[in-house]
Amino acid sequence: MEFSYLCTECGTSYELNPALTTCPSCSKSQKIDEPLKGVLEVQPQGTLPENAAVDTEVLVQSLLPVPPEYFPPLPRVKGELWKPERLREELSIPGLYIMNDGSNPTGSFKDRASVLVSAYARQSGENTIVLASTGNAGSSMAGIGAAAGQKIILFLPETAPPAKMIQALQYGATVYKVAGNYDMAYDLSLDYSKLKGGMNRNTAWNPMTMEGKKTVSLDIFAQLGNKSPDRVFVPTGDGCILGGVYKGFKDLLQFGLIKKMPRITAVQAEGSNALYRAWKSGSFDNQPSTTIADSISVDIPRNGYTALKYLQNYDGDVVCVSDNEIIEAQAHLSSRSGLFTEPAGATGWAGLLKCKKEISVHETVVVLATGNGLKDTATALKGIKMPEQTITSIEDIRG
Template structure:
């Protein structure tokens, strides 16, 4: 495998056992726990001046903190997305600054591209010919795009409620798509049954150790774009929590390297119709309980049984953040408000970050000079029908 100099392999987040990356491509072979990439940070000589000297052209500028070399990566120049100032939102929240990290500017319109750039690179290095995953929509589209880029076949299992654009683009990229009646759990069950007897490389959430490695680069960029100032809160629309876990890891890495002194508080924003992380956080639990009857229009965060909940809860607690849930109407109103006040086309699901910020502001969580970052993890045109229907329901 063509790995970077400081990459040391994979460590199980449950039992702590360490593995060579070539020997353990997915979950821990001992206990089934989630694997995490590890690095020798003493071997990384990375300064603010060095990073500032590099063109801001994509996430592989952070090669030293990624498992694979830039030369070996499967990439479409993902990353280096805009951090957009939103002064009107800052005024309405009563804070100093609000910025929107606009991940809708990635190749397939979502932050999923960061994760699949690394996961598909891993698949190639393991000699895979096919990748497979279940997805609520965006990850499946991204997987099929990066598989096409790498010359691999892709097998995507989507619930019937997935947005039309995701289904269409899986087809356009040449993916083998299976649409399963029901929700994401139903698609996951079909995926598991189809994986039996197949030699497909999984890029499913936290089955691969590499998707959160790609997504952690969002945090690196935010810190640089803020001239090395750590924001007072980052709100992340949370389903499986891959990006939140990745960004928290990135913050600990930057702190380890002496590039920042403190961790940014991470906030998990969920829909009240499916909020297992919020419930676990508020009850002081270390692990979620599965949400029995998920009910939200926000399919991207309707994850009733997030398997990485201990890592999500650790991240928000260690960082001094929290968790907040808001109703669907508030989420959709917020996505529309962001579009009308800033011009940024926020995905309907991503509106949870904005509505969560307003809820936290109402609770007095923020100070008047705080800097707040909202993660727009997907472009508004991914779910434009949901936003338009919401407006029509309001008489517009």
């Protein structure tokens, strides 16, 4: 298999090069306070091995641009597709599945991108990786980097949940706490990379982030028995996970393993819904974001143009949910399935609950749960009632 970069805007092809992040031509028109121009995708060309359709490991390895020997010594990041029987019955959706990426090494979907960035850095002879994060990407890259023996420089907004910051520090990352939001952290990390070097892992800026995230679609296909779902609900902030989901299914289409693109629904928090506004109006604006789902809280969705193009080309849609709906969905999913996901993961579930009346009993539906609920217990507390009484004997229990 041969790989190259393809500009998602102008269609120009480039050789893979760790120094190349966005299209040199399209990025010239980049404006402040807008999504990235000239985002690059990895384009595979060639023939899949005969056993790729029945062997998930072969399929994934064949469609990734870095050979297996460069990957860190960890179990393959693949998530687990759950069959929530109680929820299937309650919602009358017998084909309902939940892709749980909270089971990944650092408890996050972001491991999918981090392992590929780590491998690409090693292949390129670079041992330092720099990034900004709302929390999950940073703790993910820190953990993957620890396994690979790489130096991780992380810029986190001061509002990042303590558990995610603690996790990154436990892994040995150098953490800079930014007196501002994720967008400021993103820009500062780019400034750091330009000044001091290192491979920058920032979402969409590094083409390997969306490429790594596409593996969720390959895993869904494999775990469904080499079938495509009818619909996928994707919690969405900067649009990189959404782009990765589309990219994975697009690769499966390209090689004839599926016949059509699933209907993909991006789910955004009402307080951070730049992609939804652009989907409705056709253009992006810059408004301050605020939501309890920190992992998808962004002012400027850096992969916005690419995500919007995918939605338009493949008839996807975007729905918004309130913070209260996210909190309720988190508790609902936990208590009915045993899967405790963080607020961003619960956002996808809240989106399904909002759209459940339009889902047919004949459809196969997958909801992405993108991170472990223990990453943000402060928000989870808002959806439950802690016991107030302490007891010393069984007689103290009333009722």
